[in-house]
Amino acid sequence: MALIMNTTEIESALVNFEMNYPTLCQRVALPEKTHDGRSCHALRIAKNYDPERPAVLILGGVHAREWGGPDIVVNFAGDVLRAYANGKGLQYGNKIFSANEAKTIVETITVYVFPCVNPDGVEFSHTTTPMWRKNRNPARFNGHPDSVGVDINRNYDFLWDYKTCFHPQAWNDSLASDNPLKYQFHGDAPFSEPETRNVKWLMDNIPKLTLFLDLHSYTGDVLYSWGDDKNQSVDRTQNFMNPAYNGKRGMSDDAYREYISAADQQIAVSLATVTRDAIAAAQGRPYAAIQAFGLYARLEQATITRLVGTLLIPVCQRHSLLPWNSISRATQKIRFWLPGIP
């Protein structure tokens, strides 16, 4: 048995869950095939599914080389299903969840997991180039192997046109790149990639989507919105939708700050803290609960640039370019970025 699941095993795990717990979960077929022709599935976990319940969406496998994500997401789903079916609780190191808590998850909310958003990239990383990060879109191939692919996490339409939206001094390869040779190539247009369209489709079609978490691998933080600039709760006009602030975002020491209501800021911090504390309680691993924008600042100070790579499975973080267009800031659904290579 492989230590890390390959893409076939990830898909078959979802099939097995559906077969073993047919009243508790169903696979959700996603509309777009990948460039290599793979079909993708998410898994919906809910007993007596009711679209009026609040929903949680968890992603893994966006960046190919962050191998831990899909396994963690699959095991999370399996643990919750098994615990509920057996009427038991869950224990991870010193962190214990009661049987009632497992029941709360399965009976009072709906959990969607999409363990492997970028299966082409993950497969390529497993078999050919371990440090591969992007998908396998061949459209811009120019003879150089690095010219294949798009960074899925830069292909959503949140401030996609970074040269218009961000301050020129904030432009760097970590933010995004329009060079296909770069690992952060953002594609030819927002949602140009089937993988990002699959995520968008999920988000658009999940009723009552309340929480979203995207699992990456890098340093070990729990990141909350926003990721384009520091937060503020005073001036609503300073927001990512307002073109009046184009060219001003992304600088930590200027006047622009991204608006978040005080209430939502409190919710975001609280959720990040709860998540961090549960992680720490398991085995004592310290994670930081920070605003996503903080990642950039720390990286710049520490010049950590490419420590990434090696499969430091646990988690890391990623700056938070919000990954989709269709959830309004009005609803302020909370999103986190666990891990991710900046």
Added chain:
Amino acid sequence: MVDVIPGLVALCLEAPATHLQIAPVERAVLGQVVHLNPATGEIWYVGEDAKIQKIPQPPDPYRSSFANQAWRLMNAYEAIISVPGTAGEIAREGILSAIQRLAAEETKGRPGPSNK
């Protein structure tokens, strides 16, 4: 893995309470955000489903830049004519002002009547 999964479980357990907390905010701000991208003519607003709705603009039909810009602004006005609340009013006023400015610039750029 043992580290991270409990974080996911704990986060899921917060969903019911979080949902209750954000619901009033959602209702309160519906229809209060409208933005027009002047470069593309695309309009964003918050729909009744609380998601961002985008109204793309079709390709420009006219030969002159002025006609196309005016047409784009009029389309934008039409698109948000029924957006309720203060945000809708502000957006409509903004578009009318833009049309006025555009007309003024176009007039300025043309040769005026001769004084002779």
